[in-house]
Structures are given as C-alpha cells and as structure tokens.
Amino acid sequence: MMDIRPVLFVNGFLLLVLAAAMGFPAVVDLRADDGDWKVFAVSAMATGFVALALVFGARPKGRPSLTPRQAFMLPVIAWLLTATFAALPFAFSTLRLSPTDALFEAMSGLTTTGATVIIGLDKAPKGILLWRALLNWLGGEGIIIMAVVILPLLRIGGMQVFRMESSDKTDKIKPRITQVATAITLIYAAFTALTAVAFWAAGMGRFDAVCHAMAAVSTGGFSTSDANLAHWNTAVQWVAIFAMLVGGSSFTLWIGPWKNWRPKVLDDAQTHWYLMFLGAFAGVLALWQWAVNDMSPGVALRHAAFSVTSVVTTTGFVSTNYSAWGGFAHVVFFVLLFIGGCTGSPAGGVKIFRWELLFAMAGIHLKRLLHPHGIFVIHYNQRPIGQAVLDSVLGFVVMYFFTFAAFALALTMVGVDLVTALSGSASALGNVGPGVGSTIGPMGSYRGLPEAAKWILSFEMMLGRLELFTVAVLFSRSYWRE
Amino acid sequence: MMDIRPVLFVNGFLLLVLAAAMGFPAVVDLRADDGDWKVFAVSAMATGFVALALVFGARPKGRPSLTPRQAFMLPVIAWLLTATFAALPFAFSTLRLSPTDALFEAMSGLTTTGATVIIGLDKAPKGILLWRALLNWLGGEGIIIMAVVILPLLRIGGMQVFRMESSDKTDKIKPRITQVATAITLIYAAFTALTAVAFWAAGMGRFDAVCHAMAAVSTGGFSTSDANLAHWNTAVQWVAIFAMLVGGSSFTLWIGPWKNWRPKVLDDAQTHWYLMFLGAFAGVLALWQWAVNDMSPGVALRHAAFSVTSVVTTTGFVSTNYSAWGGFAHVVFFVLLFIGGCTGSPAGGVKIFRWELLFAMAGIHLKRLLHPHGIFVIHYNQRPIGQAVLDSVLGFVVMYFFTFAAFALALTMVGVDLVTALSGSASALGNVGPGVGSTIGPMGSYRGLPEAAKWILSFEMMLGRLELFTVAVLFSRSYWRE
Numbered sequence: 035m036m037d038i039r040p041v042l043f044v045n046g047f048l049l050l051v052l053a054a055a056m057g058f059p060a061v062v063d064l065r066a067d068d069g070d071w072k073v074f075a076v077s078a079m080a081t082g083f084v085a086l087a088l089v090f091g092a093r094p095k096g097r098p099s100l101t102p103r104q105a106f107m108l109p110v111i112a113w114l115l116t117a118t119f120a121a122l123p124f125a126f127s128t129l130r131l132s133p134t135d136a137l138f139e140a141m142s143g144l145t146t147t148g149a150t151v152i153i154g155l156d157k158a159p160k161g162i163l164l165w166r167a168l169l170n171w172l173g174g175e176g177i178i179i180m181a182v183v184i185l186p187l188l189r190i191g192g193m194q195v196f197r198m199e200s201s202d203k204t205d206k207i208k209p210r211i212t213q214v215a216t217a218i219t220l221i222y223a224a225f226t227a228l229t230a231v232a233f234w235a236a237g238m239g240r241f242d243a244v245c246h247a248m249a250a251v252s253t254g255g256f257s258t259s260d261a262n263l264a265h266w267n268t269a270v271q272w273v274a275i276f277a278m279l280v281g282g283s284s285f286t287l288w289i290g291p292w293k294n295w296r297p298k299v300l301d302d303a304q305t306h307w308y309l310m311f312l313g314a315f316a317g318v319l320a321l322w323q324w325a326v327n328d329m330s331p332g333v334a335l336r337h338a339a340f341s342v343t344s345v346v347t348t349t350g351f352v353s354t355n356y357s358a359w360g361g362f363a364h365v366v367f368f369v370l371l372f373i374g375g376c377t378g379s380p381a382g383g384v385k386i387f388r389w390e391l392l393f394a395m396a397g398i399h400l401k402r403l404l405h406p407h408g409i410f411v412i413h414y415n416q417r418p419i420g421q422a423v424l425d426s427v428l429g430f431v432v433m434y435f436f437t438f439a440a441f442a443l444a445l446t447m448v449g450v451d452l453v454t455a456l457s458g459s460a461s462a463l464g465n466v467g468p469g470v471g472s473t474i475g476p477m478g479s480y481r482g483l484p485e486a487a488k489w490i491l492s493f494e495m496m497l498g499r500l501e502l503f504t505v506a507v508l509f510s511r512s513y514w515r516e
Numbered sequence: 517m518m519d520i521r522p523v524l525f526v527n528g529f530l531l532l533v534l535a536a537a538m539g540f541p542a543v544v545d546l547r548a549d550d551g552d553w554k555v556f557a558v559s560a561m562a563t564g565f566v567a568l569a570l571v572f573g574a575r576p577k578g579r580p581s582l583t584p585r586q587a588f589m590l591p592v593i594a595w596l597l598t599a600t601f602a603a604l605p606f607a608f609s610t611l612r613l614s615p616t617d618a619l620f621e622a623m624s625g626l627t628t629t630g631a632t633v634i635i636g637l638d639k640a641p642k643g644i645l646l647w648r649a650l651l652n653w654l655g656g657e658g659i660i661i662m663a664v665v666i667l668p669l670l671r672i673g674g675m676q677v678f679r680m681e682s683s684d685k686t687d688k689i690k691p692r693i694t695q696v697a698t699a700i701t702l703i704y705a706a707f708t709a710l711t712a713v714a715f716w717a718a719g720m721g722r723f724d725a726v727c728h729a730m731a732a733v734s735t736g737g738f739s740t741s742d743a744n745l746a747h748w749n750t751a752v753q754w755v756a757i758f759a760m761l762v763g764g765s766s767f768t769l770w771i772g773p774w775k776n777w778r779p780k781v782l783d784d785a786q787t788h789w790y791l792m793f794l795g796a797f798a799g800v801l802a803l804w805q806w807a808v809n810d811m812s813p814g815v816a817l818r819h820a821a822f823s824v825t826s827v828v829t830t831t832g833f834v835s836t837n838y839s840a841w842g843g844f845a846h847v848v849f850f851v852l853l854f855i856g857g858c859t860g861s862p863a864g865g866v867k868i869f870r871w872e873l874l875f876a877m878a879g880i881h882l883k884r885l886l887h888p889h890g891i892f893v894i895h896y897n898q899r900p901i902g903q904a905v906l907d908s909v910l911g912f913v914v915m916y917f918f919t920f921a922a923f924a925l926a927l928t929m930v931g932v933d934l935v936t937a938l939s940g941s942a943s944a945l946g947n948v949g950p951g952v953g954s955t956i957g958p959m960g961s962y963r964g965l966p967e968a969a970k971w972i973l974s975f976e977m978m979l980g981r982l983e984l985f986t987v988a989v990l991f992s993r994s995y996w997r998e
C-alpha cells in the first residue's frame with residue numbers, strides 16, 4: 035500500500051490557503067452590509083477545520099518528500115478537495131446554487147476555465163463575485179507552480195524539456211524550488227496589481243478592476259457582468275488584451291536575470307510562435323470581418339485581436355458575439371480551442387511548444403520518407419530534443435484528441451446537441467470557457483445544460499487542467515500494482 | 517531533373533484500362549438504344565489515344581523500374597489523370613454535368629468515396645450508372661494494388677509492417693509482385709461476382725445487382741437509386757452488410773495458403789479488432805435505437821449493423837436516415853468517419869491497424885511514466901514493432917487530423933456551414949461518402965454545395981486516398997532539391 039499521508043499533508047496546506055482566501059469576500063460582504071458574509075465565515079471555519087485536521091493528522095515523520103506515485107496523486111486530490119470546499123459559498127449564499135451547479139462553478143473557477151452557470155452577475159452579491167475571481171487567481175497560481183515543480187519531474191507530455199537545470203542534483207532541488215515558486219508568485223501578483231490599476235485607469239470601477247485583473251492574468255475569464263467585457267469601453271478591452279497576453283506567456287521566463295531590462299521571455303522560441311500565431315489569426319479574422327462582414331477596420335481589429343487572444347490564451351473573455359461572424363469564424367474559433375498558451379503559464383490547451391515540436395516532427399517525417407538513412411535532429415531553443423520527449427509530446431496530443439472525442443460522445447449521450455457537445459468538450463478540456471454556437475457560445479451560458487452534462491464537463495475540466503496523464507495514470511493497473 | 521518517363525509510361529497503361537472500361541457502358545447504352553453510347557465511344561477513343569501516346573512516347577529504355585521519387589509521383593499523377601478522363605462521359609452525356617460536377621463525380625468514384633452530385637439516379641441512363649460502378653470498382657482495385665506494392669516501399673504511415681517477406685531480396689521482388697497482384701485481382705473479382713449473385717438472389721434486378729456488387733466490394737458506395745439501399749428489401753440489405761465487411765477486410769490475407777479451408781484473414785490481429793469494433797458499435801447503437809428511440813429490435817439491429825459497417829468500411833451505403841437518430845448517434849457517426857477499414861483493403865480512413873498501434877502506444881506511455889527505465893516493446897501479430905514504424909504511424913495520424921481541420925476551415929471560407937464542413941472534410945478525407953447533418957448527411961446530396969467547395973473536397977478525397985504523404989512529399993522542398 036502507498037503511504038498517502040504526504041499527499042494529505044500538502045492538501046491540508048492548500049485548504050488552509052483556501053480558508054484564508056474566504057476571509058476576503060467575507061470582509062467585502064460585511065462592509066456592504068450583505069448577510070452573505072456569514073456564509074463565507076462559516077465556510078472558512080469548516081474548511082480551516084478540515085485543513086488543520088489534515089495538516090496535523092497526516093504530518094509525516096522526518097522531512098517531507100514525495101515518491102512519483104504520490105506526486106501523481108497529489109494534484110488530483112488537490113483539485114477535487116479544493117473544488118469541493120470552494121463550492122460551499124456558492125451552495126449556501128443567497129444564490130442557492132444546487133450542489134451540481136456549485137461544484138461546476140467552483141471547478142470551473144479553480145481550473146481557470148471560467149464557464150459559468152450564474153446568470154445575473156451584474157446584481158450578484160460582491161462577495162460571490164470576488165470569490166469567483168479569487169478561485170481563478172488561486173487556480174492559476176496553483177497550475178503554474180504545478181507546471182514548474184511537478185509536471186517536469188513526472189515527464190508528462192514532454193514537460194521534461196522544462197526541467198530546471200539544477201534538478202538533477204538532488205541536494206539543491208528543494209531550496210531552488212522554493213526560490214522559483216516565490217519569485218513566480220511575486221511576479222504573478224505584480225502583473226495582477228498592474229492590470230488592476232490599468233483597468234481602473236481605463237475607466238472600470240475599483241472592485242471590477244481588481245476582479246477582472248485576477249481573472250485576466252490567471253486566464254480564468256470569470257467576469258462581474260453577464261455581458262462580460264462587452265459591458266466596458268474600448269480602452270478597457272485593449273487593457274484586457276494585453277493582460278491576457280501576459281497571462282498566456284511563460285511565467286518561468288519572466289523571472290531570472292534580465293539583461294539590459296530585457297526579460298528572457300522575449301528571446302524564447304515558444305513566445306515567438308505564440309505572438310506570430312496570435313498576430314496571424316487576429317489579422318486574418320480582422321480582414322475577414324472588414325472585407326466580408328463590413329465591420330469598420332478599427333472595430334474589426336479590436337474584436338479580432340480580443341477574441342483570438344481570449345481563446346488561444348484560454349481566458350474566455352468576450353468583447354462581442356463572434357458566433358455571429360459566420361461559418362468560417364465558427365470553425366476558426368473551434369480550432370483555436372485546441373491551441374492553448376505557453377507552458378509555464380496558467381493557460382490550458384495543448385500548448386504552443388507541443389505544436390512547435392509536432393510541426394518540426396512533421397517536417398522531419400517528410401524528409402525521412404525521401405532519405406530513409408539520413409539522420410535528423412529536432413532542436414528547440416537551440417537544444418537537441420531526444421526521442422523520449424517527442425514520444426511524450428505525441429502521446430499527449432493523441433490522448434488529448436481521444437479524450438476530446440470521448441467526452442463529446444458522453445455529452446451527446448445525456449442529450450446535448452452536436453455543436454455544443456463538440457465545442458463544450460474542447461472548451462472544458464482546454465479550460466477555455468465559452469464554446470461555439472448559441473447554447474454555450476460567447477453569448478450563451480452553461481446554466482441550461484442537463485445535470486449529467488455539468489458533471490461530465492466538471493470532470494473534463496479537471497482532466498485538462500492536470501494534463502490528462504496525472505489522472506490517467508491513476509486509472510492504470512500498473513499504478514496500483516506493487 | 518527527375519526522369520518522369522516511367523511515371524508517364526505506367527499512367528499510359530492505366531488510361532488504356534480506363535478506355536477499355538468505357539466499352540462496357542457503351543455496349544449497355546447501345547443495347548438500351550440510348551444515344552449516350554456515342555459519348556462513351558468518343559471518350560474511349562480520346563482516352564485511348566492519349567494512353568497510346570504515353571505508352572509509346574514515354575517508353576523507357578531497358579527494363580522499367582522506379583526510383584522512390586518516381587514512386588511518390590506515380591499515384592498522384594495516376595489519380596489526377598484518370599479522374600480527368602473518367603469525367604468526360606459525365607460532362608457530355610445527357611446529364612450534362614458542369615466541369616466541376618463531372619470531375620467531382622469522377623474523383624469521388626475513383627477514390628471509392630461515393631459522394632454524388634447527381635439527383636435522379638433512378639431514371640438516369642444505364643450507361644452512366646454502370647460507369648459510376650466501374651469507377652468505384654477500378655479505383656478500389658487500384659488502391660489495393662497500391663497499398664500492397666507501393667506504400668510499403670515508401671514506408672508511409674507505418675505501412676512497412678506490411679512489406680512482403682521477400683521484398684528485401686531485390687531479384688525476387690518483381691515476379692512476386694506480379695503474382696500477388698494477379699491473385700488479389702482474381703479474389704477481388706470473385707468476391708464481386710459472388711456478391712452480385714447474392715444481391716440478385718435476394719431480389720435485386722440483374723443490372724442493379726452487378727452495379728451494387730462493384731460498389732460494395734470496392735467500398736465505393738455509388739448506388740443506382742437516390743434512396744440508396746433503402747430502396748431495396750431487408751435481404752438485400754443483409755447481403756450488403758456482408759459484402760461491405762469483405763470489402764473492408766485485408767485482401768492480402770485472403771490469398772496465400774488456406775489451411776483446412778480457413779483463410780489467413782481470420783487469424784489476423786487487424787481482422788479481430790475490426791470485427792470486435794464493428795460488433796461493439798453496432799450493438800451499442802442498436803440498443804440505443806431500441807431503448808431510447810423505440811425501434812423494434814430486429815429493425816434496430818439491421819440498421820445499426822448496416823450503418824456502422826457502411827461508415828467504418830468507408831462504403832457509405834445508406835439503409836435508413838440515421839441522421840434522425842439524435843445527438844448521440846450524430847457524434848458516433850462523426851467519430852466513425854475517422855476509423856477506416858483494414859490495410860490491404862480498398863477502404864479509406866485512418867485504418868484499424870494504426871488505431872491498434874496507437875492504443876498499444878498509449879498503454880506503454882502510461883507504463884513508462886511510472887517506470888522511466890523499464891523496457892517495453894509493442895507487438896503486432898506476435899512480431900515486435902520498431903520505433904520507425906511507430907513514428908510513421910503517429911506522424912500519419914497527426915497529419916490526418918491536421919488535414920481534416922485545415923480542409924474543414926477551407927470549406928467554411930467558401931460558405932459551408934459548420935456541421936457540413938466538419939463532417940464533409942472527415943468524409944472526403946476518409947473516402948466515406950455521406951457526412952452528418954441535413955445537407956450532406958445520409959439523405960442529403962453534394963449537389964448544392966458551392967463550386968469551390970466541390971474542388972476542395974475533390975482534392976481532399978485524392979489526398980486521403982493516397983494516404984496524405986505521397987501528395988505531401990511532392991510539396992516538400994527536399995523532394996525537388998537534388
């Protein structure tokens with residue numbers, strides 16, 4: 035039997051953070067004289083109680099350390115447990131969400147998906163709005179730390195490429211990890227603060243600015259208005275575009291030594307592809323809107339840049355109803371659901387570096403057909419990439435599309451229509467938020483979906499968030515065999 | 517510069533076969549006193565003239581032999597050239613199809629896709645109906661020969677697994693290839709004759725029986741009625757199910773020594789998966805139709821078995837409007853568009869053996885995550901499979917889905933709606949025929965699509981038929997660099 039105490043111990047700490055976070059909406063509600071503050075206070079106490087029980091009850095003897103088996107289980111338990119407790123305020127506040135809806139909203143928040151079942155956000159209690167933004171923000175932070183600390187060690191989907199240089203010397207790992215995690219948390223908080231100020235300067239109210247800053251930098255996408263970012267002015271929308279751009283970039287590359295005030299992120303192969311890709315698609319869609327649908331050039335450029343950035347960074351903010359742009363845009367936005375941001379960011383999806391490696395592999399594959407005995411090596415950021423990494427990347431992509439299809443199938447079995455099932459599955463797996471079409475498209479809502487569909491989507495969001503294999507491994511026979 | 521004379525020489529022979537084939541519809545029309553016989557006679561003469569010019573003009577000195585570069589180009593030129601000449605009768609017969617429609621119909625026939633732009637088949641001249649069936653049949657024959665002779669040599673999509681045992685000893689290749697090709701042609705013709713007799717015994721007229729036998733065994737799917745197989749009785753439909761089953765199986769394994777009257781095909785890993793897969797999906801859909809849509813059990817089983825077999829073998833025959841079976845069936849049939857038949861058959865799609873290897877790779881991938889230093893080997897038909905084959909298979913599948921998405925995108929750019937674009941792209945790439953939805957679904961037609969969409973689909977059918985890489989290689993820089 036595996037010793038799950040270290041897993042529970044770490045999860046206790048995470049719940050402690052969650053309980054502390056519930057203090058913020060409690061204070062906001064108390065100051066607004068909203069009775070919901072009691073809901074947050076009681077939820078915080080319940081969460082804190084379980085947290086302390088785990089921390090003290092499962093305290094490991096000696097130094098804490100994780101075996102690979104424990105490392106696979108840790109994030110799965112973490113997202114399940116935090117989502118369950120994060121759902122309490124949704125269920126018991128004046129919104130009175132059903133257990134299904136409350137868990138969907140919490141899981142959607144913590145996975146930075148941002149799909150919502152709540153209608154009437156503009157008049158919702160401020161505490162709940164802040165709580166949703168906080169879930170996005172904490173989930174985003176959690177996922178960056180996981181992508182930096184856990185996934186490379188587990189070699190999931192080629193992530194070993196991003197192993198820290200020093201990670202082979204065991205004696206230096208722990209202080210280095212703490213250092214990196216602290217630096218990332220600081221830069222993440224700094225970007226959020228900057229974005230909040232920029233939103234406020236562009237004309238948003240202070241509360242909305244803070245909430246949207248947390249939702250943007252985390253690529254979460256929860257808004258405080260049913261109309262989402264379409265509710266605010268042009269300047270606010272441009273600020274959102276830049277905040278989402280930062281949210282989808284590699285946070286690992288923002289830290290570390292800047293030479294001449296130039297962060298490493300600007301010299302990274304993934305960043306270059308990311309920007310080229312966004313520019314190309316935004317350009318094509320802007321042209322399309324201008325030439326085919328008679329949109330004025332400035333408006334076309336803003337909405338195209340906004341919508342493409344929003345979907346590729348998997349934020350899911352909405353500035354306009356791009357579902358009304360016609361069939362071509364439908365398919366573009368459907369395809370964009372699969373792209374994803376950069377590794378080391380809170381963004382979901384397949385991720386840019388995997389597409390880069392896939393593209394390189396395709397090129398080499400063609401060369402090999404003509405030169406069977408030639409020797410070809412794939413480079414990434416000037417470093418040669420080994421076969422094991424390429425295998426992992428391919429395995430990941432195949433598994434990704436397989437999961438997408440299986441969940442789309444499951445959704446139709448419980449009565450969801452074709453377009454909603456396909457785009458809903460892709461959106462949940464990529465943690466994007468909106469899908470395509472009238473039900474869950476940019477102007478739609480997840481509220482009306484069948485109960486069963488919400489459970490399927492909640493599980494799929496978690497699966498996507500944890501890069502599939504952390505979860506899949508737990509279902510494999512060899513994991514449980516000793 | 518590459519010497520393209522051997523390519524043209526072989527293509528001359530193929531055109532000669534096509535010209536000879538035009539004789540059959542000419543005779544049928546002549547006997548029916550239909551003026552269209554002249555169209556076939558003139559088309560045959562034009563085709564025969566060009567064929568002879570190529571055969572004599574491009575006759576290579578010494579023994580004919582192909583370099584890899586020439587072998588890549590041969591099938592592309594072959595399908596382009598034969599489709600162009602095969603389109604002549606469609607353009608000049610009393611149907612008077614536009615050039616676009618004529619080429620679409622011819623390419624659809626020769627790639628065994630079976631998507632049609634003709635409405636009014638029940639009253640169409642017999643010559644045209646026979647010509648469509650012949651195109652299916654000749655295209656199917658061509659593709660088996662290509663899959664057995666050319667693709668394994670070019671190592672496309674892992675096809676090197678199916679290289680003939682003796683193919684490494686160069687002195688023995690040619691006689692062996694001729695022998696195998698002859699045997700396959702005989703068994704293909706025998707199955708077609710058997711099917712025709714069975715159709716006739718089940719109640720079809722003689723002419724329809726022959727046409728449908730050619731369309732079934734080739735997995736082409738052209739019918740002589742707008743209502744397709746729904747026009748005929750239950751017995752005919754069961755015959756079609758078995759004929760399609762045979763059409764989707766490995767013809768290479770039907771030849772060779774039978775032990776105790778048991779062909780090798782029954783002991784093959786691919787055949788087992790093929791049958792299990794068909795059984796499972798037919799069973800699930802039959803249950804669904806019975807339990808959810810209140811179909812009587814016998815009818816549900818027949819239509820489920822028919823429709824699943826038709827789509828997986830990429831035949832595209834239709835016994836009922838399965839588009840009316842609801843959202844779950846929609847997605848099932850959409851997913852089935854990607855599966856494909858067995859290698860060594862005239863069926864299209866990704867093909868069963870590639871799914872088997874993908875599945876095995878996924879299993880090993882999970883094991884490797886837990887045991888980084890373990891050594892795992894994938895076996896196929898009891899033989900170990902090397903990394904180069906697995907790479908090719910993965911490369912193929914990734915390229916397949918990429919092509920699917922790119923063409924779906926192109927279709928929407930010319931004004932096709934989302935569901936039609938997605939299912940049309942998948943259907944053309946897999947050479948299936950019908951898509952999903954009301955436009956090109958089982959009861960729909962390709963006739964109403966925009967001109968540009970028909971060209972896009974024609975090209976995609978060819979791309980799918982030639983397993984992508986034969987065409988893709990021609991577009992690569994290294995192909996043309998010397």
Ligand SMILES: [K+]
Binds near residue numbers: 148348350
């Ligand atoms: K999101």
Ligand SMILES: [K+]
Binds near residue numbers: 628629736830947949
């Ligand atoms: K077909």
